[in-house]
Amino acid sequence: MTPPPADPRTLARMTGILAARPLPARSQAFDLLLAGTLCMTAGFLSLAQVRLAGVLAFGMLVPLIWRRTRPELTFFAVSSVAVLQWLSDTQLMAGNVGLLIALYAISVYGEVRYSRIALGVGGLGVLMATARYYGNSDWRQQVTMMVALGALVFGVWAIGERRRTRGLYVAQLEERAAQLERDRDRESKLAVSNERTRIAREIHDVVAHGLSIMIVQADGGLYAADASPEQAKKALATIGDTGRASLTEMRKMLGLLKQDEQLELDPDQPRPQPGVSSLPELVENVRQAGLAVDYEVTGRPRDLPALLGLTAYRIVQEGLTNTLKHAGPGARTSVRLDFGREMLTVVVSDDGRGAGVAPSSDPGHGLVGMRQRASISGGTVSAGPKPGGGYEVIARLPYHLTGGEQ
CATH class of the missing domain: 3.30.565.10 (Histidine kinase-like ATPase, C-terminal domain)
Structure with missing residues (x-):
């Protein structure tokens, strides 16, 4: 699945999110192992070629230890060593693979603007290398080498850019899923709060109505106690019936309030619904x-x-x-x-x-x-x-x- 293109502001924000994530210990160990392996192979091969070439090769390969945590600094260091190689007229060597790895790293882990600057630096390096190392060759060979080196540099950068875009897309999906989960929890808590507010209002209505009837009956019964005992008994009976009915209804609603904080609003759960x-x-x-x-x-x-x-x-x-x-x-x-x-x-x-x-x-x-x-x-x-x-x-x-x- 090809991730959709994102606008620059989204890319910058998501790049910041990725950069803020701590680097796993396994990734750190892999970078250290990669740099060490390249130094043991390409570095010593270059050292066997020319002593200065070996020194320059180690200068290109050792900074790869920080290719994920400091991609911009790593590319700057490796490129600076490559410029020294060009100035000293040292031939191309196995250690130059560090340039491609640093370019890939900055296109994956660096900021977008620095990644594009690195691509421009890589293109300039292709022109400089062609002029330095193939300047005496036939123009056809010069064009061929320029196209080949340019395609290699652009291909490495494009692969890294694609991986970055996919990583940002996945990070964006993860952030969206986390936001949806937070929204769901917030809505669930809000629904519980609204339900409790509704139940509180129901309790008020039940208590206020029941007490109003009981007070009126009590006053009437007290007034009629001497003159009309039967009427007083009837008032007392009404007070009892009203009190029992109100208490029963209130107990039902209080039972709902006693549920835990993760109350789920079950549509089948009984509710007092006159x-x-x-x-x-x-x-x-x-x-x-x-x-x-x-x-x-x-x-x-x-x-x-x-x-x-x-x-x-x-x-x-x-x-x-x-x-x-x-x-x-x-x-x-x-x-x-x-x-x-x-x-x-x-x-x-x-x-x-x-x-x-x-x-x-x-x-x-x-x-x-x-x-x-x-x-x-x-x-x-x-x-x-x-x-x-x-x-x-x-x-x-x-x-x-x-x-x-x-």
């Missing part, structure tokens, strides 16, 4: 708490996605809880669900005296919580006093943003 079908039971419980509630459904009822049904249920529950807290004695409340063509409209209104305090009594979980729930489903919530007295909450929840019409 919906629109649970609203009549909710309204009946509030009625038993002493609040007069009218419940009305208009339009053609339909099956709703779980999230939309839960949102509608919690908005009604929060609205009735606020009415219990703030509307005052004798207040009447109405809950209306309008199944329109494109959205479900939920209206909770009362004629009590608590219009001024309901929206701001609990800004963290009251109206703000309703709006957060509605926004998740793509809907809106508006709330405020009604003309003539009372308070009204209106939620508009579209169908199509939550799965469409069933």
